[in-house]
Amino acid sequence: xxxxxxxxxxxxxxxxxxxxxxxxxxxxxxxxxxxxxxxxxxxxxxxxxxxxxxxxxxxxxxxxxxxxxxxxxxxxxxxxxxxxxxxxxxxxxxxxxxxxxxxxxxxxxxxxxxxxxxxxxxxxxxxxxxxxxxxxxxxxxxxxxxxxxxxxxxxxxxxxxxxxxxxxxxxxxxxxxxxxxxxxxxxxxxxxxxxxxxxxxxxxxxxxxxxxxxxxxxxxxxxxxxxxxxxxxxxxxxxxxxxxxxxxxxxxxxxxxxxxxxxxxxxx
Amino acid sequence: xxxxxxxxxxxxxxxxxxxxxxxxxxxxxxxxxxxxxxxxxxxxxxxxxxxxxxxxxxxxxxxxxxxxxxxxxxxxxxxxxxxxxxxxxxxxxxxxxxxxxxxxxxxxxxxxxxxxxxxxxxxxxxxxxxxxxxxxxxxxxxxxxxxxxxxxxxxxxxxxxxxxxxxxxxxxxxxxxxxxxxxxxxxxxxxxxxxxxxxxxxxxxxxxxxxxxxxxxxxxxxxxxxxxxxxxxxxxxxxxxxxxxxxxxxxxxxxxxxxxxxxxxxxx
DNA sequence: AACAGCTTTTCACTAGCTGAAACGCTGCCG
DNA sequence: CGGCAGCGTTTCAGCTAGTGAAAAGCTGTT
Numbered sequence: 001x002x003x004x005x006x007x008x009x010x011x012x013x014x015x016x017x018x019x020x021x022x023x024x025x026x027x028x029x030x031x032x033x034x035x036x037x038x039x040x041x042x043x044x045x046x047x048x049x050x051x052x053x054x055x056x057x058x059x060x061x062x063x064x065x066x067x068x069x070x071x072x073x074x075x076x077x078x079x080x081x082x083x084x085x086x087x088x089x090x091x092x093x094x095x096x097x098x099x100x101x102x103x104x105x106x107x108x109x110x111x112x113x114x115x116x117x118x119x120x121x122x123x124x125x126x127x128x129x130x131x132x133x134x135x136x137x138x139x140x141x142x143x144x145x146x147x148x149x150x151x152x153x154x155x156x157x158x159x160x161x162x163x164x165x166x167x168x169x170x171x172x173x174x175x176x177x178x179x180x181x182x183x184x185x186x187x188x189x190x191x192x193x194x195x196x197x198x199x200x201x202x203x204x205x206x207x208x209x210x211x212x213x214x215x216x217x218x219x220x221x222x223x224x225x226x227x228x229x230x231x232x233x234x235x236x237x238x239x240x241x242x243x244x245x246x247x248x249x250x251x252x253x254x255x256x257x258x259x260x261x262x263x264x265x266x267x268x
Numbered sequence: 269x270x271x272x273x274x275x276x277x278x279x280x281x282x283x284x285x286x287x288x289x290x291x292x293x294x295x296x297x298x299x300x301x302x303x304x305x306x307x308x309x310x311x312x313x314x315x316x317x318x319x320x321x322x323x324x325x326x327x328x329x330x331x332x333x334x335x336x337x338x339x340x341x342x343x344x345x346x347x348x349x350x351x352x353x354x355x356x357x358x359x360x361x362x363x364x365x366x367x368x369x370x371x372x373x374x375x376x377x378x379x380x381x382x383x384x385x386x387x388x389x390x391x392x393x394x395x396x397x398x399x400x401x402x403x404x405x406x407x408x409x410x411x412x413x414x415x416x417x418x419x420x421x422x423x424x425x426x427x428x429x430x431x432x433x434x435x436x437x438x439x440x441x442x443x444x445x446x447x448x449x450x451x452x453x454x455x456x457x458x459x460x461x462x463x464x465x466x467x468x469x470x471x472x473x474x475x476x477x478x479x480x481x482x483x484x485x486x487x488x489x490x491x492x493x494x495x496x497x498x499x500x501x502x503x504x505x506x507x508x509x510x511x512x513x514x515x516x517x518x519x520x521x522x523x524x525x526x527x528x529x530x531x532x533x534x535x536x
Numbered sequence: 537a538a539c540a541g542c543t544t545t546t547c548a549c550t551a552g553c554t555g556a557a558a559c560g561c562t563g564c565c566g
Numbered sequence: 567c568g569g570c571a572g573c574g575t576t577t578c579a580g581c582t583a584g585t586g587a588a589a590a591g592c593t594g595t596t
Binding site (some may be wrong): 056082115124 | 328345347348354
């Protein structure tokens with residue numbers, strides 16, 4: 001019992017709880033814009049005074065804006081500054097964005113860029129199609145590695161210890177098509193590595209497809225996955241074939257610009 | 269003396285210093301990517317242990333990324349999430365961005381969108397021209413209201429108490445052309461209100477021009493300023509005329525989409 | 537005019553943040 | 567090859583500064 005508590009605390013060893021709470025508040029505000037002190041206090045389980053003081057601090061630095069009339073809070077302009085700087089620091093995003101914009105225009109579907117972080121992944125860039133029916137995703141969204149075209153592609157090219165950790169962990173089913181058997185998943189990952197791309201259907205969001213390919217950097221390491229995603233209803237056999245070609249073409253172009261100079265399938 | 273200290277502290281009354289410090293660290297990291305613990309400690313005047321713990325906390329939530337090889341830190345992907353949400357919450361940005369992209373293509377110059385915050389202003393959106401010689405600005409950048417096309421436009425339409433506060437404050441000169449005399453500035457603000465737009469040259473960045481116009485929301489209040497900005501060398505009399513027309517055209521279009529339904533110069 | 541529901545302020549307590557100093561790793565130079 | 571320098575990490579005791587509760591101010595409502 002005591003060991004349990006200690007084990008739980010281990011990961012938090014150096015966490016500064018007031019900073020952590022402030023970040024949590026920011027995220028709550030991201031999901032619930034224009035909330036007041038009381039509402040946020042209830043959502044987060046903090047006291048009203050606590051929330052008031054954290055918001056006060058965040059407001060001083062411009063990370064939240066207070067509407068003086070309604071006395072409600074929303075994310076502030078300073079968050080844009082951080083992201084702008086982050087986007088420029090992460091050269092992958094700077095390089096990929098124009099390619100993604102062209103690709104999404106070309107295929108009329110959403111184009112997503114994912115990177116792996118530990119045993120999960122994050123969507124770091126999106127180029128949206130103007131079509132009404134489309135997959136809605138949002139930047140910064142985290143997801144697991146065992147479902148979805150881009151996540152599985154990242155997993156396929158992840159180091160062994162990461163693959164093993166994911167295969168050993170609980171694999172929740174989001175749809176009936178989600179692969180929850182580690183052995184079947186392991187075989188699929190081998191296939192993805194062999195093919196150099198992956199097409200997935202309805203395993204994360206029912207009725208949606210995703211065709212993904214890995215992106216290497218100069219060292220040949222897979223640093224991201226690019227995917228075309230949309231409703232299965234538009235994925236004819238012919239269109240799927242075109243998408244496969246396009247996603248490989250564009251992931252290759254991004255990789256080349258990132259310093260990768262031989263095709264991923266060169267050895268085969 | 270004690271009063272002095274109290275007065276200084278007044279503004280900080282509710283600030284949680286550890287949260288404030290964490291935000292400061294994030295901003296330092298935005299300006300100095302790939303810095304290590306010691307470097308950041310020196311830059312911010314904190315102890316190494318302090319910096320280590322704050323970064324640890326920020327990393328846990330994905331706001332900074334640690335490169336395990338070099339043990340240096342940079343902004344993380346989670347900042348992108350916040351900004352994406354903020355951009356969607358701030359309808360102005362969502363509405364303005366496509367207009368700005370079209371405008372910058374049309375005139376081949378950078379297009380900036382500013383909002384006022386207190387007695388300063390912030391650039392909240394940019395659409396860049398691919399031209400080599402261009403004004404470099406960055407999103408989230410704060411500046412004063414007495415220099416630059418968009419800032420002066422915002423000041424011209426700001427409430428009296430804000431105008432007065434700015435006119436009463438120190439007006440630092442960035443270039444020889446910066447207006448530092450409150451009376452001259454006051455007259456110029458009147459002119460801007462009359463004209464409904466403003467053309468400024470070299471008063472913020474030497475050799476640069478900016479042609480700006482205000483954007484109203486449904487209530488008729490000026491909520492932002494749109495500007496075309498670039499090097500003076502490209503600003504022929506003919507091009508300046510075209511820019512004035514274009515900036516007014518586009519600011520009007522954005523305002524209309526924001527619910528504003530009569531032209532700003534209707535009464536004249 | 538009293539009320540209800542909110543935000544803001546106050547205050548005393550002690551949790552947990554803090555700085556200093558010691559530790560151990562990694563890469564460099566003799 | 568071995569010692570040294572510089573860095574990130576860990577530890578720890580002291581006391582600052584973050585905290586919850588409760589009361590005071592607002593604001594708009596019936």
